[in-house]
Amino acid sequence: MSYSCALQKPILLQGHERSITQIKYNREGDLIFSVAKDTVANVWYSVNGERLGTYNGHTGALWCVDCDWDTKNVLTGSADNSCRLWDCETGKQLAMLNTSSAVRTCGFDFSGNIIMFSTDKQMGYQCFLNYFDLRDPQQIEDNQPYLTVPCAESKITSAVWGPLGEFVIAGHENGEINQFSAKSGEVLKKVKEHNKQINDIQTSVDLTMVITASKDCSSKLFDSTTLDHIKSFKTERPVNSAAISPIMDHVVMGGGQEAMEVTTTSTRIGKFEARFFHAAYEEEFGRVKGHFGPINCVAFHPDGKSYSSGGEDGYTRIHHFDPQYFDFELEA
């Protein structure tokens, strides 16, 4: 009993020469940002896939991107040991914050005034979670975050802000999830439901829930305030990214093994699929094929009528759902 997601022809975004690491819609959904290992950060019109522009400057692979609520500023993190702030419309680099190791995850808080980013455990440096207040230019100028939280045990692999900018919800390499206060840096809550690396964390559009994607081949839904474990979605491949539909009780997951792990020659062409699960029943009900490699990032359009996926193949595909998708129901 499954819906094979026969969609309209997807819009293909071709603008990267290497694998996509993250994609993000702005709050209103008219723009979609994509970053990749090729040092390029692009922004596109989501309605037709036309590219608006590129944010030039990074000299290493880009790991993360975020846009503030007002679509004024853009934040990127890179393996070139810098986190950069850009003017969204003009593409001008507004600030460059140098770090000792690669910036793995970054984001604006609800107000758009505070930014956070985490650095990798590398070259003898441990993982740090840094907070800057953009209202205080001195912090940017001096490259002095108002708060730095060391993560000695397991490095942060993905992170998002909580609903009111009070804390950051971070996923770690060992599968743990921690809430780090944005005021004191202390761990407010922690859970360990996954037993392998958290590859991605995303919030629901109303910020009440977060969904995790883990190397342990499952994805889980948590309440963002209490970190109560609400639902689990199990597959047989590592999950690289997951997102929550803004309007339906659905989640989408993308994954697959890394290219390096594939040892056989006969990999299935175009067989990497985005998988749709019913959020309440935890049952898979549909799949979308098309990528030529593992899917690294998925995202729903804020209006829930389309979704996008960025892959190891360097392509970002925007899919609009056909009417059947909204009518489809599992018998209950």
Added chain:
Amino acid sequence: GFIHTDPLKVVHTDGEPKGEIFTTSVTFYNILFVKLLGDLLREKPQEADGIDSVVVVDNVPQVGPERLEKLKNVIHKIFSKFGKITNEFYPTVDGPEGLTKGYIFLEYGAPTQALEAVKNADGYKLDKQHTFRVNVFTDFDKYMSISDEWETPEKQPFKDFGNMRHWMEDPDCRDQYSVIYESGERTAIFNNDAKDPIVSEERARWTETYVRWSPKGTYLATFHQRGIALWGGEKFKQIQRFSHQGVSLIDFSPCERYVVTFSPLMDTKEDPQAIIIWDILTGQKKRGFHCESSAHWPIFKWSHDGKFFARMTQDTLSIYETPSMGLLDKKSLKISGIKDFSWSPGDNIIAFWVPEDKDIPARVTLMQLPSRQEIRVRNLFNVVDCKLHWQRQGDYLCVKVDRTPKGTQGVVTNFEIFRMREKQVPVDVVEMKGDPESKTAFAWEPNGSKFAVLHGESPRINASFYHVKNNGKIELIKMFDKQQANSIFWSPQGQFMVLAGLRSMNGALAFVDTSDCTMMNMVEHYMASDVEWDPTGRYLVTSVSWWSHKVDNAYWLWTFQGRLLQKNNKDRFCQLLWRPRPATLLTQDSIKVIKKDLKKYSKIFEQKDRLSQSKASRELVDKRRSMMEDYRTYREAALQQHHEQKIARLQLRGGVDTDELDSNTDDWEEETIEFFINEEIIPLGE
């Protein structure tokens, strides 16, 4: 009775040594001892010591004086092996002219020699009627001092393991299978239901490496550093434990009476413990054996009824019998150059082959046990190698012969088919044509008289099906060419089979019905490493084991026709083994009757299936309903909290309400964009 402290100092009431004195509680040895005593005393031995070096040999042929010398020579020949015989005594009936009594005394130079004689000659079969019984004389003393008081042995508490065949009583006839997953951390037993597997038992660290079922399905064997354990019954209780440090391989006798364990660690010259044979019910260690290499396990091959087990060593075939665990006829068979042997699965017949030796051609021999009669010998010429393949019931033996015909370089393959059920075992030959260098796979149809052969080099692999007919012909029924296959799996009931391309051939599967050699279905289980038929031949499992491929570890269930029923993903799935079934208790006649009434049974089963389907749907629907309720409850509470935080949100965004996408239309900009949609050419015309 009489008192004895020293057997030679018996005092009798009337001073004369008496020949026969009986007590009320007399044993056989008592009688014998008394008789012997009489004889000894007549001889009047002077020395009191030296008694320890004397042996008594019983069941010696009774001969008259004319043959006594010859007898003495025979005895001498046998018994002087163990030491120097310093004294001998052959008592006779009624004076020196009578027959010997049938027992004799031999004295050695030292007690150790006497012990050697007992150890080696006791049980020696002189001829059909005479098997020696040898004892040291002083043993009689030991038996004399058996207490007259009978002590009841302590009663062992009865260990009730319940119904050991419990799994056979499943009302829906579901077979069981074991699954090892999480790279060996977890072992589970499932009941096979077409819809979903049903867990029967699941344990962490049940085994340290892998598991094995006994041949009739009664026991599950698990491996541990200290030895193996057997589990069974409804709750899989531990039935028995066998201590064998470092055990790595095991084998069961077909009757499930014995289990054989191998450990590379435990082997010394004095005490061979590399291979141990155990009695399963008593837990006793029956015998230990030395073992050079475990490369071709099982080292000991069992006859189908468990009466014999045999192993091959350099130029030797050693056949042992149960329950004595001793060599059949007390000796191994010298077969110079023996390369391989194998038991018929239906009779106590061994097939073995020897390569050519100077002028003597290579040959395959069929030997009947225990008579050791050679019932068939087949000469083969220019042989490179042979492989023995028995048909499941022992009706046929196929010897796959690789030969290099005179004057050629290449290797050709023949199949020599021995018809075991026909008088004098006629042999028919099937020649494999085609590329001589290619590999072949061979498999008999169980319960039938067909066999399948895979031959050729990829991608030109052909699958050929042959039928061994009653009229002496072997017919090629069908050949499928260009197959993606490297293995043949027949259904255990015959007729149906699967040609599989495992591992490097990416899991291609072809389901064949050999009654008319049609291809029922061609499917694929990508990277499948193993194929296992259930014991009834209804279901087939293909699996991707973590031991051979680190992703997509799962087992899939198919019908015998190749219809996919289930995909079961299991984290680091390693191994699935079906639980074997014991032989049916139905007679052939009752089976015939059931087959006749099959239509009647079909109706009942179909109705049952429909009921269970709708029950499952209802269960699923109920489950979903309750999950949705829980989810809704949670969402309501979360949204309530979200609502309460609205003011905080407005404050954070400078009063701008962003809760809905259209909450703030004031800020919207209207923009007109043109899109290219379509091009249409409209001819201007009439």
